[in-house]
Amino acid sequence: MSAAPHEEPLDALRTLLRSFGQIVLQRDAATGACVLAAWLVSDARLACAALTGAIAANVGAVLRGYACADTRDGLHGFNGALAALAAFTFIADDATAMAVAILAATAAAWLLGPWERLLRSRGLGVYSSPCLLVTWAWLPLVHPAPTRAAGSEAIAWLDPLRGLLAGIAQTSFACGALAGALILGGIALSSMRAACFALVGAALATSAQWLAGAGGASFDAGLLGFNGALVALAVADCGALAALAGVGVSVVLQQVAAFHGLPALTAPFVVATWTTRRLMRDTRRTRANSPDCPPEDGAAPGHREQASRAVLPER
Incomplete structure (x- = not known):
């Protein structure tokens, strides 16, 4: 009985940390603690936003x-x-950002069911x-008018590893x-396998978009690699070929959005994952001797195949 008062706060903390871990598709409080540390070393404002959003969403889910x-x-x-991170990124x-963050996070939780x-149907x-969906509902009210993507810039002076890790951070x-x-x-x-997939996915997406003419500033900021990293994480259980195909689709979608100056956010990741997993399932159904790709409502590294995704300007 004496331990009970100490268990509830710890459970609440684990829930928050697992929410942060699910952003990179890992149901692991230790992963969430590392994500929280990343926000703190990057900008404490982000850590505050994420805590606010996760708490508001969890309360909304309970209600x-x-x-x-x-x-x-x-x-x-x-x-x-x-949703809260998006509010603090664009506002x-x-x-104002705090008010939008709380409302957006609660709306995201209520919309989820x-x-x-x-x-799933x-x-x-x-x-x-x-x-x-929630972010796109309010983003037109604060986001500047669409502009054409900037032309390519030389990146020879940039450290490739720094740009790659920055892409992981942008998730x-x-x-x-x-x-x-x-x-x-x-x-x-x-x-460890998921980490390798994330790193390779970010590297492939970054390289492909740079070769397609993406700007050096975007490379340095990591805006070229985060969707690729997320796709690779989401389809890792389907194998390397699926991950490669998914990263390719996400690159095309992100390039199209960038060309039109649209804030794609993590839509390239979501659509590429939907497309890739559907194609893999349809293909493997025709091969009686091939292992079936797990369904999207059943078993990804985190989210139980509900996976997550992050956001930033240009996303």
């Missing part, structure tokens, strides 16, 4: 009567954290789509190589 087990696994908190005024049922996973809105190293280390604590 909606969603399964407590899913909440403890971080499945309701990660989209709320992402300069802290007071019916949206998940709709997607079509064999699709949720990933970060609730965050995308959770963080900036910089140190933040990326912390997040990659957190993924490795949960799964």
Whole structure:
């Protein structure tokens, strides 16, 4: 009995950390702690935003009567954290950003139930789509008018490893190589294989977009690699070929959005993952001797195939 007062706060902390871990598709509190550390070394404002969003989303999930087990696994908190991070990324005024963050995170949690049922009826996973829908609802009110993507810039002077790690950092809105190293280390604590997939996915996406003419500033900021890293994480259980195909689709989608000056956020990751997993399942159904690719509502590294995704300008 004496231990009970100490168990509830620890459980709440684990729930928050798992919500952060689910952003990079890992149901692991240690991964979430590394993601939180990445925000702190990047910008403490981001850590505040993520905590606010995850708490608001979890409260909203409780009020909606969603399964407590899913909440403890971080499945309701990660989209709320992402929605709040988006608010603090696009809105300069802290007071306005906080108000939008709380409302957006709560809306993402309330949207999750019916949206998940709709997607699962079509064999699709949720990933970060609730965050995308909520963010796109208010983003036109604050985002500047679309502009054409800048032309390519020389990047010979940039450190490729720093740009690659910055791409890993952008999966959770963080900036910089140190933040990326912390997040990659957190993924490795949960799964070394997942960390390798994330690193290779970011490298492939970054290289492809640079060769396609993406700007050096975007390379240095890590904006070229985060969707590729997330896709590779989401389809890692389907094998290297699926990951390669998914990264390719995400690169094309991100280039199209950049060309039109649209804030794609993590839509390239979500759509590429939906497309790749559907194609892999359809292909493997025709091969009686091939292992079946796990369904999108059943078993990814985190999210139980609801996966997550992050956001930033140009995303």
